[in-house]
Amino acid sequence: MSATITSTWRQVAARVVRHEDWGGGHRWLDLEVPGDLPAPAAGQFVQLLLPPPNPVLLPRPMSIAGARRARGRAVLGFLYAPVGAGTKALAALPVGAELELLGPLGRGYPLEAPGTPLLLAGGRGVAPLLFAADALARAGRRSTFLFGARTAAQLVGLAEARARLARNGGRLHLCTDDGSRGRRGTVVDLLEALAPRLAGPLVIHACGPHGMLAAVARWGLAHGVPAHLAMESVMACGTGVCRGCPLPRSAERRAAFDPAATPSLYGNREYAMCCTEGPVFEAHDLDWERVE
Ligand SMILES: Cc1cc2nc3c(=O)[nH]c(=O)nc-3n(C[C@H](O)[C@H](O)[C@H](O)COP(=O)(O)OP(=O)(O)OC[C@H]3O[C@@H](n4cnc5c(N)ncnc54)[C@H](O)[C@@H]3O)c2cc1C
Ligand code: FES
Numbered sequence: 001m002s003a004t005i006t007s008t009w010r011q012v013a014a015r016v017v018r019h020e021d022w023g024g025g026h027r028w029l030d031l032e033v034p035g036d037l038p039a040p041a042a043g044q045f046v047q048l049l050l051p052p053p054n055p056v057l058l059p060r061p062m063s064i065a066g067a068r069r070a071r072g073r074a075v076l077g078f079l080y081a082p083v084g085a086g087t088k089a090l091a092a093l094p095v096g097a098e099l100e101l102l103g104p105l106g107r108g109y110p111l112e113a114p115g116t117p118l119l120l121a122g123g124r125g126v127a128p129l130l131f132a133a134d135a136l137a138r139a140g141r142r143s144t145f146l147f148g149a150r151t152a153a154q155l156v157g158l159a160e161a162r163a164r165l166a167r168n169g170g171r172l173h174l175c176t177d178d179g180s181r182g183r184r185g186t187v188v189d190l191l192e193a194l195a196p197r198l199a200g201p202l203v204i205h206a207c208g209p210h211g212m213l214a215a216v217a218r219w220g221l222a223h224g225v226p227a228h229l230a231m232e233s234v235m236a237c238g239t240g241v242c243r244g245c246p247l248p249r250s251a252e253r254r255a256a257f258d259p260a261a262t263p264s265l266y267g268n269r270e271y272a273m274c275c276t277e278g279p280v281f282e283a284h285d286l287d288w289e290r291v292e
Pocket of ligand 1: 045056060062063064078079080081082083084085086087088124127128231232234235
């Protein structure tokens with residue numbers, strides 16, 4: 001399992017300080033929160049609870065795409081798509097609006113893992129990897145960033161990724177399924193082509209659709225390259241209480257499962273809880289044939 005674990009979340013008032021259209025059906029949101037909120041790790045997420053009148057009862061999970069501190073306050077950044085009632089209501093919040101934020105939640109990327117970091121993003125999965133690229137740069141480590149989407153228009157956040165990597169000395173490689181930008185093909189095709197040219201050993205940190213993450217996990221397992229994948233699940237509580245975010249454990253992890261050594265907010269022998277044991281899992285942790 002991944003090494004990084006944090007359970008020091010808090011529920012705080014957050015204020016919208018920047019909220020803009022980023023094209024491709026996505027928006028960027030900056031929320032100001034109290035400066036003593038525990039510092040998040042890349043790959044962790046928050047639950048956002050909208051102010052009344054609120055069309056949805058439950059908070060909505062969102063990956064942290066950036067974090068900075070200024071004048072005793074902290075600002076967390078998010079890249080999101082308004083897809084349903086909750087995120088559409090979020091999209092309508094003006095600068096100055098207040099909401100509740102629960103976090104930071106879950107287990108982030110183990111960026112301290114040895115090896116040359118390869119960041120693999122699919123579509124809006126770029127969000128936590130923008131944060132990971134910054135964190136690696138702060139630790140004095142360069143990253144190689146592979147960013148893919150179905151079409152050029154869906155490479156959302158490309159300008160931001162380019163700017164952050166330019167600041168950090170990282171390298172950006174692009175691909176699209178239709179060849180409209182970068183290499184034609186998937187992120188895994190790009191990985192296959194680039195990996196032999198990169199200084200090993202490699203360590204992968206990825207986020208994107210589950211189909212892409214399953215392919216990255218299989219590639220990592222086949223090549224003996226550790227791969228850390230940020231998963232999603234429909235979530236209610238985000239804290240391990242509701243048992244609503246199960247992901248199937250691998251046979252290896254089921255065999256090694258020890259109930260006595262498993263925290264109560266984790267899952268059972270069959271299923272891991274995405275919100276507490278993840279959202280970042282190592283490729284060996286899950287049964288990729290049964291991940292939906
Ligand atoms: C750990 C985590 C991190 C996330 N980070 C981001 C992010 O950085 N940016 C972003 O845009 N979204 C992110 N999401 C997804 C986001 O939480 C959902 O899109 C949101 O909850 C949908 O709420 P809604 O009320 O707008 O839509 P709903 O009306 O609840 O659902 C609209 C549609 O989206 C589907 N859906 C809902 N939740 C999910 C989900 N988790 N995964 C896939 N499909 C879903 C529903 O099945 C439905 O088809 C993340 C989810 C998780 C679990
Ligand atoms: S969302 Fe409630 S247990 Fe994971």
